[in-house]
Amino acid sequence: MIVLDLAEIKALMDHMAASNLTDFVYQDGQTTFKLAKKSNLPAATSSVDVRPVAATTQSKKVLKAPLVGVFYTSAAPDEPPFVKVGDVVTVGQTVGVIEAMKMMHEVKAEQAGKVTQVLIGNEQRVGFDDPLFELD
Known part of the structure; x- marks a missing residue:
């Protein structure tokens, strides 16, 4: 299970913006985290698709x-x-x-x-x- 706060998501977006990476997907069971950089827009407008994560102890x-x-x-x-x-x-x-x-x-x-x-x-x-x- 992945648990990220907004600062960590922003850091991942910044890494993508500084690299040639256009897509990043992490899957763990029912959790999916995806970042995709749109090639015709500045990196600052990268999209984030985060699905709900179940609480963990x-x-x-x-x-x-x-x-x-x-x-x-x-x-x-x-x-x-x-x-x-x-x-x-x-x-x-x-x-x-x-x-x-x-x-x-x-x-x-x-x-x-x-x-x-x-x-x-x-x-x-x-x-x-x-x-x-x-x-x-």
């Missing part, structure tokens, strides 16, 4: 980007990602790297939990507080 935790830059899932292209779905992370553990102003900055987990979803791809631009990982 479990609250998901989200690890967010601490700064603006390019996100890397591993220390080098030939190395495995710092974390993947199913991994358990601890507070202070490195979960990625963000390149900002030609410097590499480690992204450390501010919360502990099991990674249930990776919300960003390797070498994608991120903004401040953009969601990176979802934890249980």
